Each structure stands twice: as structure tokens, then as C-alpha cells.
Amino acid sequence: MLLSFFGTVLLPAVLTALYLWLVAADQYASRVGFTVRQEDAASAIELIGGLSSLSSSSSSDTDILYEFIQSQKLVSDIDGKIDLHAIWTPAERDPVFGLAENASIEQLLAYWGRMVRISYSAGLIEVEVRAFEPGDATRIAQNLLDESSEVINELSAVARADAISYARDELDEAVERLKEARSTVTRFRNENQIIDPQIDLQSQAGLLGNLQAQEAEQIIELDLLRETSQQNDPRVAQAERRLEVIRARISAERQKLGFEGSGQAGRVFADLVGDYERLSVDREFAERAYLSALGAYDTALADAKRKSRYLAAYMQPTSAETAEYPQRVTLLMVVTLFLFLLWSTAVLVVYSVKDRR
Known part of the structure; x- marks a missing residue:
């Protein structure tokens, strides 16, 4: 039994500890926090005419942003700018925590999910980005912030363009109706x-x-x-x-x-x-x-000239000084506990079989 305990629990635990402390590369975390803000100030036309604003609720924008941060497009765009493959492939080979060489975009996206953690609450998004160098973690976080801001700007621009186009169509129809009504009155006067x-x-x-x-x-x-x-x-x-x-x-x-x-x-x-x-x-x-x-139409034009929605960072990308990951002690305890439970279950099964015989 001692031999089985040594082979099943102690030896794997020791090997895990050796890997964690001797092979696994240090990981540094950079954190960034932001939310989508909506312009509440009304234009002069809105104040006079009581017309409503074009902007949609910022909560739906935050939901979109939450999904975008986990999208393949974002990963691909950032990889094209700063080469995530090079950043997440450590100089000293780390097959467990590092990114595999020549990883496909699908593998890179899966690894992104491991190294980028998102917290979303009450319209606030906080992202923790990990890398093997503190500067790399900050660069990824900054690029993530920039790409997110660009997405919000694009969404706002599309909404404004649609609103202007719709208002222009409505105005054209109203002009034609007014021309027709005035022309009808003129014909009536001429005929009678x-x-x-x-x-x-x-x-x-x-x-x-x-x-x-x-x-x-x-x-x-x-x-x-x-x-x-x-x-x-x-x-x-x-x-x-x-x-x-x-x-x-x-x-x-x-x-x-x-x-x-x-x-x-x-x-x-x-x-x-x-x-x-x-x-x-x-x-x-x-x-x-x-x-x-x-x-x-005038309101749509006025809204188009001002930035009605924008990404507001309440926490700029931080720069780490101390490695926080991998959490070696926690990982070792979890692995050891799992091995012990596995060994205990195996021992109980063996003794149960012997008792039946």
C-alpha cells in the first residue's frame, strides 16, 4: 500500500512541484477596466423641440463589448499588431502554461481564453491579461482597450449614419407631401x-x-x-x-x-x-x-457632430512588478488532493473486491 501511495500520490506531486518551481515560467498580470458612457446632454434643437436622442442604452453596448473581447476577430487583430504567438511562447519551453509553437488561430483563441479573464458587473468590464513579461501584458491590455474603443466608435457611427439616412428619407417624403398639398390648393384656386x-x-x-x-x-x-x-x-x-x-x-x-x-x-x-x-x-x-x-433631421445632424457614446476607462492598463501566476502553492495543493482522492478511491475498490472474494 505504501508503494502504491508513493507511486500514485507522492511521486506525481513531487514531479508537479519540480515542474512548477523549475520549469513553469512566471506570468505577470495587467488589469484594465472600462465602461461604455452615453452622452446625456441634449442639443439646442432637442431642448427647443423636445425631440428625443438617437443613442441607445449603454448596457446593450457593454454586452456587445463583452462578447467582442472573446471573439476571434479581436484576437486576430491584436495578433497582427503585436504578434501574440511570440509573446505567449516563452523563451524557456513551457508546454503546460505556454502557447504551442505554430498554433492555429483556433488554438490561439482557446489560449486567449486562458490568459485573458473578463469580469462583467453593473455595466463595468474589468479585464486581467497575463503574459510572461510585464511589458507584454500591458501591451496586450492597451491594444485590447484601443480595439474596444474602436468598436464602440464604429457602432456609434453606424447608428448615427442610419439615423441620418432615416431622417433624410422622412424629410424627403415630407417635402414631397407638402409640395403636392400646396399644388392641389393652387389648382383649386385656379379652377374656381x-x-x-x-x-x-x-x-x-x-x-x-x-x-x-x-x-x-x-x-x-x-x-x-x-x-x-x-x-x-x-x-x-x-x-x-x-x-x-x-x-x-x-x-x-x-x-x-x-x-x-x-x-x-x-x-x-x-x-x-x-x-x-x-x-x-x-x-x-x-x-x-x-x-x-x-x-x-437637424437633430440627427447635431448628434452626428458630437460623440454620443464612447469608451471610458476607469482603470488604465496596469504594469506589474511581481509575478502573480502560476499560483504554484495552490496548484500543487489541488493536484496533491486530486491524487490522494484518486488513490483513496482505488484502495477502497481493491479492498471491496477482496472482501467479496
């Missing part, structure tokens, strides 16, 4: 030879009221003549004729206004007023839509 039917309606109503007043006066005058003159008095016939003319004119004016009969010479005034009001409402709606679209 009327600038504003409301003004003409007031004029016609005033004329009708005046004629009705004249009719009343003429009726009174005719009644007085009939009471004070003879039946064949020519003044009575003249007064009756004048009353007929006034009533005929009143009837003609009422037809124009659409109060009676149907206009045969043209459309009645009530229809003209109704059509003009409908066209005026359409034009007013088109004007308001145009002003709204113009305000949205």
Missing part, C-alpha cells in the same frame, strides 16, 4: 378663380343680408303705398316690380351659397368651402409633418 372661399363666403353672406334688409324695407314701403294710394297708382306697380327684382336677386344669391336649388352654372359655394377646408387641412398637416421631419 377663388383665393379664399371663406372670404368670398363672408362677402356673399353680407350681400345676402343687405338684400334681405332691402326686401323688408320694400315690403313696408309697398304696404304703405297700398294703404295711401289708389289701386291703379303706377307707384304701386313700380314698388311691386322692385320687390320682385330684390327677391329674384336674393334667390340667386342663396343658390350660390347652396341654400336652395342646385347650381347649374357651376358648383355651389358650400361645396367649394367644404373642398377648400379639406385641402387646407391636408396642407396644414403636410406643413406640420415637414417641420417635424426637418427638426428630426
Whole structure:
């Protein structure tokens, strides 16, 4: 049993210790922390018009950034700039903790997951980068920060470009609707030879009221003549004729206004007023839509001129002075405990088999 304990637990533990302290290269850690900030200040147009901002929530940007840091693209880009293969392949061969020579991009990505640890909480991202030289760890962390900032800038630029394009399309549509509405009003005026039917309606109503007043006066005058003159008095016939003319004119004016009969010479005034009001409402709606679209477009342009989202580093890449990894004592204890549990399990199995026999 002692021999098995020596061969299964002690010897592997000693070999592990020798490797950790004599072969394994020291690893230095550099830490960097950042978050995505969103510009909260509103532009002058937004303050005047109450228009909303284009920027999306920074939490979703942080989620994107968290995934980007673990992506193959980031690893490939940084490798192209500072040669991660050379940095993570130690001068003294370390097959356990070092990167294999001529590693593929997939192997490099897997090794990146071992050497770059990400902590994400409450919108804050903290990254720990390890390398075999303190300067290399800082370089990787700085490049990671730069690439992350570039991604946020690209996302913001794409969002602003999309917002401007959408606002421009909306503005173009609003301009066309306004042109069409104004053109329709102009055609209506030309066809009916009327600038504003409301003004003409007031004029016609005033004329009708005046004629009705004249009719009343003429009726009174005719009644007085009939009471004070003879039946064949020519003044009575003249007064009756004048009353007929006034009533005929009143009837003609009422037809124009659409109060009676149907206009045969043209459309009645009530229809003209109704059509003009409908066209005026359409034009007013088109004007308001145009002003709204113009305000949205100006807001999009104003937002495009300022950096609405950016990467804010609350902790710049640190430079290590002491190696923190590999954690030799912890690793040795874990390996020894695992070997002891393995040996104990094997011994229990052996004794159980012997007891059954």
C-alpha cells in the first residue's frame, strides 16, 4: 500500500512541484477596466423641440463589448499588431502554461481564453491579461482597450449614419407631401378663380343680408303705398316690380351659397368651402409633418457632430512588478488532493473486491 501511495500520490506531486518551481515560467498580470458612457446632454434643437436622442442604452453596448473581447476577430487583430504567438511562447519551453509553437488561430483563441479573464458587473468590464513579461501584458491590455474603443466608435457611427439616412428619407417624403398639398390648393384656386372661399363666403353672406334688409324695407314701403294710394297708382306697380327684382336677386344669391336649388352654372359655394377646408387641412398637416421631419433631421445632424457614446476607462492598463501566476502553492495543493482522492478511491475498490472474494 505504501508503494502504491508513493507511486500514485507522492511521486506525481513531487514531479508537479519540480515542474512548477523549475520549469513553469512566471506570468505577470495587467488589469484594465472600462465602461461604455452615453452622452446625456441634449442639443439646442432637442431642448427647443423636445425631440428625443438617437443613442441607445449603454448596457446593450457593454454586452456587445463583452462578447467582442472573446471573439476571434479581436484576437486576430491584436495578433497582427503585436504578434501574440511570440509573446505567449516563452523563451524557456513551457508546454503546460505556454502557447504551442505554430498554433492555429483556433488554438490561439482557446489560449486567449486562458490568459485573458473578463469580469462583467453593473455595466463595468474589468479585464486581467497575463503574459510572461510585464511589458507584454500591458501591451496586450492597451491594444485590447484601443480595439474596444474602436468598436464602440464604429457602432456609434453606424447608428448615427442610419439615423441620418432615416431622417433624410422622412424629410424627403415630407417635402414631397407638402409640395403636392400646396399644388392641389393652387389648382383649386385656379379652377374656381377663388383665393379664399371663406372670404368670398363672408362677402356673399353680407350681400345676402343687405338684400334681405332691402326686401323688408320694400315690403313696408309697398304696404304703405297700398294703404295711401289708389289701386291703379303706377307707384304701386313700380314698388311691386322692385320687390320682385330684390327677391329674384336674393334667390340667386342663396343658390350660390347652396341654400336652395342646385347650381347649374357651376358648383355651389358650400361645396367649394367644404373642398377648400379639406385641402387646407391636408396642407396644414403636410406643413406640420415637414417641420417635424426637418427638426428630426437637424437633430440627427447635431448628434452626428458630437460623440454620443464612447469608451471610458476607469482603470488604465496596469504594469506589474511581481509575478502573480502560476499560483504554484495552490496548484500543487489541488493536484496533491486530486491524487490522494484518486488513490483513496482505488484502495477502497481493491479492498471491496477482496472482501467479496
